[in-house]
Structures are given as structure tokens and as C-alpha cells.
Amino acid sequence: xxxxxxxxxxxxxxxxxxxxxxxxxxxxxxxxxxxxxxxxxxxxxxxxxxxxxxxxxxxxxxxxxxxxxxxxxxxxxxxxxxxxxxxxxxxxxxxxxxxxxxxxxxxxxxxxxxxxxxxxxxxxxxxxxxxxxxxxxxxxxxxxxxxxxxxxxxxxxxxxxxxxxxxxxxxxxxxxxxxxxxxxxxxxxxxxxxxxxxxxxxxxxxxxxxxxxxxxxxxxxxxxxxxxxxxxxxxxxxxxxxxxxxxxxxxxxxxxxxxxxxxxxxxxxxxxxxxxxxxxxxxxxxxxxxxxxxxxxxxxxxxxxxxxxxxxxxxxxxxxxxxxxxxxxxxxxxxxxxxxxxxxxxxxxxxxxxxxxxxxxxxxxxxxxxxxxxxx
Numbered sequence: 503x504x505x506x507x508x509x510x511x512x513x514x515x516x517x518x519x520x521x522x523x524x525x526x527x528x529x530x531x532x533x534x535x536x537x538x539x540x541x542x543x544x545x546x547x548x549x550x551x552x553x554x555x556x557x558x559x560x561x562x563x564x565x566x567x568x569x570x571x572x573x574x575x576x577x578x579x580x581x582x583x584x585x586x587x588x589x590x591x592x593x594x595x596x597x598x599x600x601x602x603x604x605x606x607x608x609x610x611x612x613x614x615x616x617x618x619x620x621x622x623x624x625x626x627x628x629x630x631x632x633x634x635x636x637x638x639x640x641x642x643x644x645x646x647x648x649x650x651x652x653x654x655x656x657x658x659x660x661x662x663x664x665x666x667x668x669x670x671x672x673x674x675x676x677x678x679x680x681x682x683x684x685x686x687x688x689x690x691x692x693x694x695x696x697x698x699x700x701x702x703x704x705x706x707x708x709x710x711x712x713x714x715x716x717x718x719x720x721x722x723x724x725x726x727x728x729x730x731x732x733x734x735x736x737x738x739x740x741x742x743x744x745x746x747x748x749x750x751x752x753x754x755x756x757x758x759x760x761x762x763x764x765x766x767x768x769x770x771x772x773x774x775x776x777x778x779x780x781x782x783x784x785x786x787x788x789x790x791x792x793x794x795x796x797x798x799x800x801x802x803x804x805x806x807x808x809x810x811x812x813x814x815x816x817x818x819x820x821x822x823x824x825x826x827x828x829x830x831x832x833x834x835x836x837x838x839x840x841x842x843x844x845x846x847x848x849x850x851x852x853x854x855x856x857x858x859x860x861x862x863x864x865x866x867x868x869x870x871x872x873x874x875x876x877x878x
Contacts, residue, residue, distance in 0.1 A: 571829025647776015
């Protein structure tokens with residue numbers, strides 16, 4: 503229920519919603535997007551604390567170790583930012599299709615294939631200028647990842663295959679394909695204990711940001727999030743994607759190209775994950791090996807859901823999850839906990855985030871639509 507009354511100072515109409523100022527309603531809508539995920543995060547941490555108590559470990563000592571491992575020193579901060587870099591891009595692989603109502607969880611496959619493609623392209627270009635090789639690697643990674651997830655979009659639109667199942671199976675296929683190639687035709691004979699491709703060469707590695715130990719991939723990830731926000735919130739394509747995500751039938755009646763939107767956004771999503779793989783090869787690994795499948799694609803799912811599919815919110819959330827990932831070795835040394843403990847924490851957080859979706863629109867003081875219904 504909305505009405506307008508004159509403001510005593512300006513004489514202009516003052517909009518009210520069910521007896522409350524419109525400004526309060528606007529803040530309530532924004533607060534819902536912060537309060538519910540924040541409450542889910544706290545609930546997940548509380549459940550995980552109980553898990554630690556069962557193991558006989560101190561939750562306080564655990565969270566203190568996470569702080570020290572992720573933020574406690576300049577080295578820890580650099581390590582956390584390095585872990586956050588691929589999460590920015592793999593989270594976009596989930597967040598962008600989600601605006602169309604698609605749940606894509608196969609970013610891990612696009613990442614490893616993007617890294618493999620980048621390493622494969624760099625080898626025959628040895629001796630060429632740095633920028634040419636780097637651009638060729640980036641193009642190969644983007645193309646490989648984009649086509650991989652783009653196939654999921656094609657299966658969804660043209661054959662009606664569930665994109666969640668298809669993307670997960672494609673991730674397993676992508677990882678298996680990478681392992682087959684680096685252990686077979688693309689293997690460096692010198693890589694005995696850890697099969698990998700030939701190194702791309704130190705001359706073609708991505709350097710660190712001056713004054714830090716963090717590579718430039720972090721800046722690329724942040725820029726990708728900013729560009730994605732502009733795409734979704736300030737372009738007609740983004741508006742069309744939101745309309746199609748809300749009601750596909752209504753979008754088709756309005757003449758929106760739903761098929762092209764699905765293909766375009768799944769390709770862009772996969773391209774982001776493929777670019778993350780390229781950066782891992784050029785900045786961290788130096789070649790393509792099994793370490794590319796380190797779980798960044800799966801952690802990106804949690805980042806995207808915790809950020810409510812908002813590209814801007816992905817930036818701080820990725821840093822938070824990056825700090826948790828970076829503290830894994832410290833937890834192992836100081837508390838005798840395996841690295842899998844961090845994965846347990848992430849799993850619990852993911853479950854609580856999914857469960858928190860049931861509260862959207864149901865909390866009275868956060869939903870202006872319920873204020874009018876409560877009026878006598």
C-alpha cells in the first residue's frame with residue numbers, strides 16, 4: 503500500500519509504503535541481501551564450531567589460525583590474495599549464467615582445459631615477443647573454457663538437458679581429458695613424479711605486482727568482476743538476461759532472443775574460468791599439470807552463492823574464501839588438522855547458504871510487501 507503526503511519543509515510529495523517512508527523500504531530491500539547471507543555465514547560457523555568441539559579442537563584457536571594464515575602478516579595477505587585471484591573468475595562462471603536462471607557448477611573443467619590450452623599454445627611460440635605469446639595464451643584459455651561451458655548452454659537450450667548435471671559431468675570429463683593429455687602426448691619426459699607439459703619458459707610468466715608477491719591475475723579478476731557488473735546492470739543484454747531469468751516464457755513473448763542469451767552468457771562464463779586456468783599456468787604453475795584441478799572451480803560456486811550472484815560482492819567474498827584456503831597449511835601444522843578440514847568448513851557454509859534462500863521475502867521487517875499485509 504503506497505500513498506503520498508506533502509513534506510512540511512519542501513511541500514513536495516513524500517512517498518510512503520504502508521505508513522513508512524519509501525526510503526526505509528528501499529533500505530529494507532538492500533538490507534535483506536546482506537542480513538540473510540550474513541546470518542547464514544554465522545550459522546555455518548556455529549555448526550562448524552560444534553564439529554571442532556566433537557574433534558576435541560578449540561574453535562577459537564581454529565579461527566585465530568585462519569586469521570594468522572590469511573591476514574596475520576604481509577606474506578599471509580599476499581598468499582590470500584593469490585588464492586583469491588582464480589576464485590574471482592570461477593565465481594563469475596557461476597554468477598553470470600545464474601542471472602538467466604541457469605545453475606552452472608562445471609567451472610573446474612573449464613579452468614583445467616583453459617590452462618592446458620594456454621600451455622599448449624605457448625610451446626610452439628617460443629622466441630616470439632612476450633605480449634604476442636601472452637595474448638595467444640589468453641585467447642586459447644578463453645576459447646577453450648568458453649566453448650566447454652558453451653556446450654552446456656547448447657545442451658540446455660536445444661535439447662533440454664539439465665545444465666547443472668551436464669556442467670558437473672563436463673567438469674569430470676574435462677579433468678580426465680587433461681590428465682590423459684599431460685600423461686600422454688603432451689607430457690614432458692623430464693616430469694617424472696608429477697606429469698606435466700613442457701614449461702612455458704620464465705620469459706613468458708606473468709610477473710608480480712610491484713611491492714607484493716601477488717601476480718597481476720588479481721587485477722584481471724577484479725576488472726572482470728567490474729566489467730561483469732556493468733554488463734549485467736548497465737546494458738540491454740544484462741536487462742534482457744534478468745527478464746529471461748525471471749520468466750522465460752514472458753521473455754519469449756516479448757521477442758527476446760533467449761537462445762542467444764543462453765549461448766552468450768554460458769560462453770562468457772566459461773571464458774572467465776578458462777582465463778583463470780591460463781593465469782594459473784602463466785603466473786603460478788609454469789606448465790599444465792594435475793595441480794590445476796585444485797578445487798578453485800568448486801570453491802567458486804560457494805563464492806558466487808555467498809555473493810548472491812552479484813559481481814561486485816564477489817570481490818570481498820573471494821578474498822574471504824581465499825584467506826581460508828591460504829590458512830590450510832597453518833592449520834595442519836599448528837592444530838594437527840588435515841587440509842580437508844577447510845573443505846568441510848566450505849561445505850557447511852554452502853549448505854547454510856542454500857538453506858538461507860528459504861528466508862528471502864519471508865522476514866517481515868526486511869520485506870516492504872509484507873508491511874501492507876500487516877496493516878489492519
